[in-house]
Amino acid sequence: MENKKLVINPAWCKGCGICAAFCPKEVLAIVHEKVQLINEADCIKCGLCELRCPDYAIYIEKEGE
Template sequence: MKKLVTDTSWCKGCGICAAFCPREVLKIIEDKVFVEKEENCIRCGQCELRCPDYAIWLEEDKNE
């Protein structure tokens, strides 16, 4: 299963990912993206498509 990955050093805290996530998985804390409820993530990839700063994406979980 794909894993949600973030790079907060690229995040500018615009909030687009959190606002358009259909399952309210994400939150912005102190101007950075935070994966609050990963268990709710349906891997739709909307956050990755919409993030203007490439700070969040889905990738294959290497541990599986």
């Protein structure tokens, strides 16, 4: 888990809120119409947000890649 990082691209985020609504750990929120990681400590980097983001604005990056 340590070698993974959650990346957000606010320029592409349209603020639909799907990632936040279906995040199993509720670590995401929409703030001023853009997604934000509000609780980094609890994020398990499961990547469900990436799979369901229609705008490719949030994803898990593996280090070394």
